[in-house]
Amino acid sequence: MSTLLSGSPLIAPAPFSTGELHSRRALIRAAAAAHGADVVLAYGANRTGSAIPWLTTWPVTREALLVLPPDGAGHLLVGFHNHVPDARRTVLGSGLDDEVGPIGDDPAQAALQALRRLGPACRVGLVGPVPARIRDAVGEWASAVVVLDEHYTRLRMVKSDEELRWLEHAAALTDLAAAALLDAAGRGASEREMVAAAEHAYRAEGGTHHICYVTTTSMSAPDRCVPAQWPGERVTRPGSVVVFELSAGWGQDHPAQLLRTAVVGAEPTALYRRLHTVAETVRDEVMGRLRAGVLPAELLSSLRHVRAEGLSTVDDLLHGLGGGYLPPVLSGRDLTPSGLHAEPLRAGTTLVVQPNVCTPDFTAGVQTGEMVVVTDTGCRSLHRFPPGLLTLPFDGHQPI
Numbered sequence: 001m002s003t004l005l006s007g008s009p010l011i012a013p014a015p016f017s018t019g020e021l022h023s024r025r026a027l028i029r030a031a032a033a034a035h036g037a038d039v040v041l042a043y044g045a046n047r048t049g050s051a052i053p054w055l056t057t058w059p060v061t062r063e064a065l066l067v068l069p070p071d072g073a074g075h076l077l078v079g080f081h082n083h084v085p086d087a088r089r090t091v092l093g094s095g096l097d098d099e100v101g102p103i104g105d106d107p108a109q110a111a112l113q114a115l116r117r118l119g120p121a122c123r124v125g126l127v128g129p130v131p132a133r134i135r136d137a138v139g140e141w142a143s144a145v146v147v148l149d150e151h152y153t154r155l156r157m158v159k160s161d162e163e164l165r166w167l168e169h170a171a172a173l174t175d176l177a178a179a180a181l182l183d184a185a186g187r188g189a190s191e192r193e194m195v196a197a198a199e200h201a202y203r204a205e206g207g208t209h210h211i212c213y214v215t216t217t218s219m220s221a222p223d224r225c226v227p228a229q230w231p232g233e234r235v236t237r238p239g240s241v242v243v244f245e246l247s248a249g250w251g252q253d254h255p256a257q258l259l260r261t262a263v264v265g266a267e268p269t270a271l272y273r274r275l276h277t278v279a280e281t282v283r284d285e286v287m288g289r290l291r292a293g294v295l296p297a298e299l300l301s302s303l304r305h306v307r308a309e310g311l312s313t314v315d316d317l318l319h320g321l322g323g324g325y326l327p328p329v330l331s332g333r334d335l336t337p338s339g340l341h342a343e344p345l346r347a348g349t350t351l352v353v354q355p356n357v358c359t360p361d362f363t364a365g366v367q368t369g370e371m372v373v374v375t376d377t378g379c380r381s382l383h384r385f386p387p388g389l390l391t392l393p394f395d396g397h398q399p400i
Contacts, residue, residue: 005175005176005179005384005385010169010172010173010176010205012169012206012250013162013165013166013168013169013250014162014165015057015094016057016094016162016166017095017162018094018095018096020160020162021055021056021057021094021095021096023160024054024055024155025055025068025074027155028040028051028055028068028127028148028152028155029068029070029071031125031148031151031152031154031155032125032146032148032151033070034151035125035146035148035151036123036144036146037123037124037125037144037146037148038070038122038123038124038125039067039068039069039070039115039118039122039123039124039125040066040067040068040124040125040127040148041065041066041067041068041111041115041124041125041126041127041130041138042055042065042066042068042126042127042128043064043065043066043126043127043128043129043130043131043134044060044063044064044065044128044129045060045062045063045064045079045129045131046060046062046063047059047060047061048060048129049064049128049129050128050156050252050253050323050324051066051127051128051152052064052066052076052128053251053252053253054156054253054323055068055074056074056076056090056091056094056096056098057090057091057094057096057251057252058076058078058087058090058091059251059252059253060252061078061079061080061083062079062080062083063078063079063080063103063107064076064077064078064079064087064103065077065103065107065110065111065114065134066098067111067114067115067118069118073096073097073098073099074096074098074099075098075099075101075114075117076091076098076099076100076101077101077102077103077104077107077110077111077114078100078101078102078103079102079103079107080102081102084100084101084102087100088100107131107133107134108131108133108134108136108137108138109137111134111137111138112137112138112141115138115141115142116141121141121142121143122142122143123142123143123144123145123146124138124142124144124145124146125145125146125147125148126138126145126146126147126148126149127148127149127152128149150339150340153324153326153327153340154340154343156322156323156324156326157320157326157327157340157346157349158346158347158348158349159322159323159348159349159350159373160348163254163322163323164348164350164373166250166251166254167250167254167255167256167322167350167371167373167382168256168382169250170207170247170248170249170250170254170255170256170382171256171258171370171371171382171383171384172384173201173202173205173207173248173249173250173256174202174246174247174248174255174256174257174258174383174385175258175383175384175385176201176202176205176248177198177199177201177202177207177212177246177248178198178244178246178258178260178385179201179385180197180198180200180201181194181195181197181198181201181212181214181242181244181246182242182260182262182390182392183197184196184197185216185236185240185242185262185264185392186236186264186265186392186393186394186395187394187395187396187398187399188235188236188237188394188396189235189236190231190232190233190234190235191214191215191216191228191231191232191233191234192231192232192233194214194216194231194242194244195212195214195231198212198246198248199212202248206250207248207249207250208248208249208250208251208252208255209248209249210247210248210249210255210257211229211245211246211247211255211257212231212244212245212246212247213227213228213229213244213245213246214227214228214231214242214243214244214245214246215227215228215234215242215243215244216234216235216236216240216241216242216243216264217234217240217241217364218237218239218240218241219239219240219241219263219266219268219269219271219272220239220269222241222271222363222364223363224243224363224364224365225314225356225358225359225362225363225364225365226243226314226315226356226358226365226367227243227244227245227259227367236264236394237264237265237394237396238264238265238266238394239263239264239265239266240263240264240265241261241262241263241264241268241272241366242261242262242263242264242392243259243260243261243365243366243367244259244260245257245258245259245354245367246258246259247321253322253323253324254322254323255321255322256321256322256370256371256382256383257321257352257354257370257371258369258370258371258383258385259352259354259356259367259368259369259370260367260368260385260390261276261279261366261367261368261389261390262389262390262391262392263389263390263391263392264392264394265392265393265394267391268389268391271359271364272364272366272389273389274309275311275357275358275359275364275365275366276357276366276368276388276389278305278306278309278311278357279355279356279357279366279367279368280368280387280388281305282302282303282305282306282317282355282357283353283354283355283368283369285302285305286299286302286317286318286353286355287353287372287379288378289302290345290351290353290372290374290378290379291345291374291375291376291377291378291379292344292345292346292347292374292375292376293344293345294344294345295342295344295345296328296330296337296341296342296343296345297335297336297337297342299317299318299330300317300330300332300335300337302317302355303317303332306332306355306357310360311357311358311359311360312332312357312358312359312360312362313331313332313355313356313357313358314356314358314362314365315331315354315356315367316329316330316331316354316356317330317331317332317353317354317355318330318351318352318353318354318369319351319352319354320349320350320351320352321350321351321352321371322350322371327339327340327341327343328340328341328342328343328345328351329341345374346374347374347375347376348373348374349373349374350371350372350373350374350382351371351372351373351374351379352369352370352371352372353369353370353372354367354368354369354370355367355368355369366389368387368388368389370382370383370385371383
């Protein structure tokens, strides 16, 4: 399947500039001030909490907490003492002057100590999944506590030029991994082997893992309608169909996403042609409507093509991605978006358009789509992977 992709070797983008990082801090400080906070406290744990890497470039491992004053350097506290040296190298290497130290055995007290060093009690803005113990301790000390999550999320929905370069590289890595996955599928691979092939392809190029969902079933007797989060031992055979959702990233929290359906060693059956034709109709209509200023609710009307054929959906129609699973998230389950999900689209927003069309009994399904960036006049795909319902030759004698 290497013929699916051709072109120049991958060239990694430059690290985020110090100017980019200072710009991000200026944005979150301005949001905090506009909503009544003096100091920002961002938190993450167990590889979640996207504000920490966005503001410091340190990927959250066990636990991390950042105290960011109204101006000047921040104070980053990191879980596990053996993670502190790497965190310090990472942050200082990015051009920031933050103090980096251990969070210790009592993160709530560590947070209070960092805040008290700034002076008297002040108004603290919280970002991320702050645990109740830290939230309560900060609330007792601060003159006010402001939750900034919604305002932070709004900032992350629009990407900077540097972020877009990272996401374009992530898309190239994702395309490379998709070709490897389908190479394996054409050789009788199991779902686990397909995932291993995909992950090896982008890991070898320095990419980071986000998701690799895949399923295979028989076109003549299908029993799967959407990619599986946990791969199994099912193998491809002539007449199989493979459906995957794949995201390779570049750095922390900057993944792209590609979704495709492929048939193996046979022509698509009438059912799968029908399902995919409807999915492509929905995808093309949504992409044709995307542009700055469009209301997300307007895009949901494209699902009428699914209903008109007596078919159904399981997964989202589209969602934001890059810095988290972001608004707008649109699906057939909720036809009245609200909050950030209802706001007009802005140029620089990255979305994954991904119609998943299934039979009403959810035994058969397809999915197609990819990450795009919204522009003032339309949208632009970040991927170069071939579209359409793909047909793979089968050669079960080739090693995987």
